[in-house]
Amino acid sequence: SRIEPQTKRRNSMTDIATRDLELDVRGLPCVNRRAIIFGSFDRLADGESLVVINDHEPVGLRGHFEDIVPGRYRWEALPRVDEAFRVRITRSAFDPELAREGAAALAALARHSCDH
Numbered sequence: 074s075r076i077e078p079q080t081k082r083r084n085s086m087t088d089i090a091t092r093d094l095e096l097d098v099r100g101l102p103c104v105n106r107r108a109i110i111f112g113s114f115d116r117l118a119d120g121e122s123l124v125v126i127n128d129h130e131p132v133g134l135r136g137h138f139e140d141i142v143p144g145r146y147r148w149e150a151l152p153r154v155d156e157a158f159r160v161r162i163t164r165s166a167f168d169p170e171l172a173r174e175g176a177a178a179l180a181a182l183a184r185h186s187c188d189h
């Protein structure tokens with residue numbers, strides 16, 4: 074796996090340069106991925122982000138974030154690059170609106186999933 078800072082971007086709320094931690098978990102065994110992602114998330118300060126790069130859409134990961142830290146993260150799907158799924162996860166102080174958004178997103182995913 075590769076863990077490295079992503080290029081600088083501007084935080085629109087504070088207009089200061091920030092860096093996202095980039096976690097490429099595609100080469101890791103599935104059993105280790107969540108521990109690495111949550112360990113990295115736990116080290117973030119409020120407002121800091123990590124970008125997870127995965128070989129499949131991280132629907133299950135979103136569910137785990139809702140179970141473990143509801144209302145304390147922002148989930149932003151990023152454009153796919155080279156067939157890789159990418160999502161930016163930003164740590165936040167508790168926000169009831171984020172909790173509602175997360176619950177609504179999971180409900181929508183559940184309505185569109187199938188049991189194969």
